[in-house]
Each structure stands twice: as structure tokens, then as C-alpha cells.
Amino acid sequence: MAQQSLTFRGVKDAEQVNRITTALMMLDGVDSAEVGRHGAEIDGCARRDALIRAIESLNLGIKVS
Numbered sequence: 001m002a003q004q005s006l007t008f009r010g011v012k013d014a015e016q017v018n019r020i021t022t023a024l025m026m027l028d029g030v031d032s033a034e035v036g037r038h039g040a041e042i043d044g045c046a047r048r049d050a051l052i053r054a055i056e057s058l059n060l061g062i063k064v065s
Contacts, residue, residue: 004042006051009063011037016060023054 011017017035024033029046042051052064 002043002045004046004048004051005039006042006055007039007065008037008055010061016062019058019060020055020062023058024051027051027054 008020011020017037020040021033021035024030024035024040024042027046027050029044030042030051031044032042034041040051055062055064
């Protein structure tokens with residue numbers, strides 16, 4: 001199982017953190033996701049670009065890297 005890290009800029013509150021967590025956990029290949037206001041640690045075999053697209057699709061105005 002691979003672990004990936006994402007960094008966020010612009011996450012404002014717990015509701016956004018919860019929405020990001022849900023979006024990541026719904027992806028095939030994600031076994032777990034620890035999400036906070038400044039980033040996420042994801043375990044599983046999901047592709048990095050799929051993780052970023054899932055977050056960007058929420059249209060929260062968050063910068064992901």
C-alpha cells in the first residue's frame with residue numbers, strides 16, 4: 001500500500017475538511033485519508049491526479065499540491 005501526501009491552501013473550516021475527506025474516501029483505491037486544514041495523508045493505490053481532481057471538483061477554491 002502506497003502513501004501520498006497532499007498540501008492545501010485555502011481550507012477555511014471543518015465543513016470543508018469533511019467534504020474533502022468524503023471526496024477522497026469515495027475514490028477507488030483509497031484505503032484511508034487523514035485530512036486537515038493544511039493537507040492530507042492518503043493510503044492506497046489511487047493515482048495522485050485522481051486525488052487532486054476529486055478535491056478540485058468540489059469547487060471550494062482550494063489550491064492543492
